[in-house]
Amino acid sequence: MNYWLMKSEPNELSIDDLKRAKREKWHGIRNYQVRNMMRDVMKKGDLALFYHSNAGKEIGVVGVMEIVKEAYGDVTQFDAENKYYDAKSDLANPRWLCVDVKFVQKFARQVTLNEIKSNKFFADLPLVKKGNRLSVVQIKKTHFDKLVLLASKAV
16 A cells, blocks of 8 residues: 555545545656656555645645546546646547545544644655655655544644
8 A cells, every 4th residue: 555645625626625525636747757656656445644835824635535447538637618628648548547546534633734844753654754745745654643643632
């Protein structure tokens, strides 16, 4: 099993949106490195931390989701009205992929980016490495478990 941290802006898709829907397409990825990880490494049954990004002071890990459908063509790349449209993408060989995720858990409290950065345990977590701006990163099980544990503790 693999473990992931996947970022979404809450105005696009929040943990509460996923909780209501139960299952969603994780689409709009327009980075080749992330696309390749989704295609080659991410598998059904993998677990991912849901991270709210670009949410003002509310940036951080807010819950857990599960990968329930492996990578397939992201339909938004073919929709000229969609902001993720890619005129160069080929229907027979889609350039961009998405996965389906399902809601597992919303944390009682958010583990903030500042809290993660200030904890030496996470020094090698891709999220805090300088220059890493990927929306999806693979993480170690130990990091995953520690973040879930921190989310269960009162500040």
